[in-house]
Amino acid sequence: MPEVMFAGPDGRLEGRYHHSKRPNAPVALILHPHPLHGGTMNNRVTYSLYQRFQAMGFSVLRFNYRGVGRSQGRYDGGIGEVSDACAGLDFLQAVNPNASMLWVAGYSFGAYVGMQVLMRRPEMGGFVSISAPASHYDFGFLAPCPCNGLIFHGADDELVPEASVRKLVDKLNTQKGITIDYRVMPGAGHVFTPEQTEKVVDAAEDHVMGVLNRGRMALAAD
Template structure:
């Protein structure tokens, strides 16, 4: 991510969870946690889209956490088809709030984001966190894997970004999911699933449309 990225291993529900933490150089304003794409297809916390999302949140003044799902890198356990990953994300958000935020920022809404499979996991984790009384801010879902997983319903202010020519998750499946909830979708013309050549534009969109 950058020379100041801090790497750690935190205890998780199925064993160790490998995390990377980036802290803003300016005044700290809150916390962001970003979930990566499918672990059985090469997804990791170091995926370029995940890192781009993290850079956007870092620019907004948020301490930003990326982590490896179960069975990836130094994270223990095995792939759990979203359920264990959701629980790990919920647990990690709780730990990150207590370890990385000063008391005066604990009530600031947590920025939760995900790419592809990670967007699916984040959508369900947000529901659990809210039921626990954790303040969750505007969700940022990128390349949301609606054609492959049962993505949860999300609040009306969710930021959904998708590539027009995504050949992994066809745009029409995202539109069907969004239309049912009347959620707007920001479509990037000519962009495929991994946003090749368009990562700077993706970062700019996240910074522009996420609450400052």
């Protein structure tokens, strides 16, 4: 997994990038949890998502927001971090100009950043949001939500009550043409054990491959 440094809005950003050997492979950007609470691109869920998207044949990037690891700059309250994520997408698209589809996947704070990115980049084809902090941030900006995706949450999340996420999902599902695949893991909190993390990425793969396979079938039907 080659180490990369790419230009961000507040200095250079440190990442890890895997380039798929498949022509026109889909691409995915993986976003880590809150930098002020120990979040880095090496977080267990973030790293596991990175590996799983790689196994699914994606070109995939995970990176450290500004001020984390060797990324330059300092924490910017979420605003700058969204800009960092958009810079990550710019890097992915520059290296993969013929990518068949563009995905974003984030965990906790990374899920919030990823949903913000959705609204700024209309070319996004799908998203995976794990433990989205719906009780900490206003997700009202998803109006309308630009694409379908997976929202996954722990039933016993002690930081973000499941009911707050269910309320967000119900709201998104009322939007025309939008279907949110909402999955809840019994017994799981905000931080997943290694065994639970494996189930999280299994759910992500199940959702993503379902979308890709439906897309292939639609193309074949044409």
